[in-house]
Amino acid sequence: MSLVNFTTREITCKIVYYGPGRSGKTTNLHYIYGRVPNDRRGRMVSLATENERTLFFDFLPLDLGNISGFTTRFHLYTVPGQVYYDATRKLVLQGADGVVFVADSQARQLDENIESLQGLQANLVAMRSDMRSMPLVFQYNKQDLPPELILRPDDLDDALNFWGIPSYASDALQGKGVFETLRAISERVLRRLSQEGPR
């Protein structure tokens, strides 16, 4: 998708929250939704199953207004985490400008995190992209849980983050680390412009 359109003077970024089921991707979007002034956010679209799992995806449009003469919009998406929704994940990933990988910090969820990360890499490769070229940040969610249940950010970095990508500890329910993550991915997405040049 066109990130920066100089003709219409618009910047549109598609950011996808990716991660295993129940890692807190939709919670991130809910928190953001709650903190963005009414006039800056569109309707949040969330298609959930009966037991509140994301069936298709969440979509939250943010209109950041006029920045440097450019109408700037961020479109935040989440993918369904459950393994069997891989086709939907591929669909949502199409045209993504940046990805937030939301990992579940619980020690017992490590395998799910790894599996999801592998899935992300496979899907990116299928799109002729990969984790090194796609702007990406890690978010280690649920860091508020008792220490004995979770892995520390350093451990998670060791297990998942082989590329030294920025990572953020978070407690999405309370909002800790949510905006830091969003800001980081946004800046990375925008900075990629300077490497690619204006489109």
Add this chain to the structure above:
Amino acid sequence: MTEQLNPRLTFETLVVGAANRLAVTAARTVGESPGTAYNPLFIYGESGLGKTHLLTAIGHLARHLVTDADVEYVTLDEFVEQYHAAVAAGQSEALRGRFGRVDVLLLDDVQFLTNRRELQAELLRILEQLQGANRQIVLTSDRPPAEIQELDERLLSRFDGGLVVDLDAPDYETRIAILKRRAGERGVPVDPAVLEVVAGIRVHNVRELLGLLNRIVAYQAVSDVPITPEAAHQLLAGDAPLPRPSAAGADVAPAPPGDEFADFLSGVTMAVHEQVGVWRSRITECIKRWGGEGYRTARLEHLLKQEVPTGVERVIREYERDVDRLRGFQRAMARVDPHRVSDPIFYDPERLTEADELVQSALREGRPPPGPSPAWLFEALVTGESNRMALNAANTVIASPGVTYNPLVLTGPPGVGKTHVLHAIGNELQGDPGARVACLSAQEFVEELLDAIDGDRVEAWRKRYRGATALLLDDVHLLAGKERSQEELFNLYNTLLAEDRQLVFTLVDQPSAIDGLDRRLVTRLEGGLVAGLDEPDPDVRRGVLFRRLKAKDRAVDPELVEYLTARPADSVRSVINLVQRVLRAAQAEGVEPTAPFAKALLEGAAHTVRASAGVRTSGAMASAVSSMRSREKVVWEWPDPEERVIEELA
């Protein structure tokens, strides 16, 4: 210019909130690395929001990090005052030089540039100078650049090429932080609940906010007990025309978490600022780089005017490729004609074809033809009856070359000054813009032709002379009997005359009197003006003697001048020989040269009779091509001046 920055206005004393976070971040970056990040940095916001504070803080930070950083803070009013003073004193260059040397120029309140065209032009020059030297400029204004009325487009685009950031009124949290800090600085304990009441009142700027705090502090100072929130409420609502909060906190800004979005927004804004400006920065960088090297950058400047960056990289690539080609042409020209390497064509990528043609034509023409000798100037000629006509004709030729007397043919025996007049004309013509005067002796002409024939370069040799704006040929009689040379001269003559190029020739006699000169050439030479130079008359002799004697840095003895003037001399050269002989003899005997001394020397002894007197007076000698060249010309053209020994052949 304000040398001292207010020591209180630093980044440490600045309270940062969502309203000024972007500006503060940008300002800090600029302070940490002046001239590299955002240049110029333009900060705007309403009065009392901390523009001057930020400006001063940048200055402090730059001075702190680089000990000898030359930081200048100046308000526009001061700048105007100094500019007017400098203009009145005729020293606007000096002012520009002074501002242009600072490492960081902090210019406050530039909104007053409105409708000041001259001042804007001056500021633009300073801005260009500073940017060109990677020096930082920071400006503040109460409105964005586009809203400064009648602001020069070039200034506007310069400002846009840097970073333009705004300062907004502080939000609730920032207001609380400011109040707490200021109360703390004053050492006045104020109940936090009171500060919340103060902060709850919406103000337009920090000064108004501090005014409210002042009233609280003043109230507390006159009462023994600290002010309560309710009392503060009453106090501030009493006579202040400020909106009163309906209840504590009810009319306040959103709760603290709202700042998260503001922070996020400020981060995104920074990133967008940096990124969308990338192409403009890239072009500006290129303009600075190539413009700095003297290349015309109109093509790149045109890019900056477009809203949409269409094909920026492609245009830059093409521009740089063209500059490369220009450099290639310039190098080629340096090999052919070094005098023409600074031609403006070689600095204009829009004139690539012309540059190419210029080099091609230079290559065709080869090196430029020999020019007039700077030793023979018009001012050094002495006028008298014997040369008056020739010099009048020379003046006419100089005034309107190729028009009145074409060709001008100067005739006269050796030593009367024909060569001098010829080169003097050449030097005067050379001064015209674009002039390419060929001035040489017929003997050189022959030698060059022989070389060209030998090297199979005759066509190139011809082109070289055909490109001349004037042809001045000395001693044409030396061409006598040289058929090929005469033919070449004949053809060249016709070509140049057809284009109204001036032709000047010298001969020892009337053309028709020279044996071995082609009739075609003779008739053409005589078709112009044939002006004779005779043996020097007394006026010329007197003038020459006077100059020679004066040139030796002594008082001129009029009696000596008259005596020498009266001596027989068939040429200027013999007059010069005469005076040199007297001077040398006087020097050898350690006496002043006087008339009696000269008389004794020249008439007293038989040995003073010159061996050469009955032969030739100009000291002619045999040349390599069996022609006759004057001694003076040979000496002048000797390749190594160090090896020239001028000897009196007495």
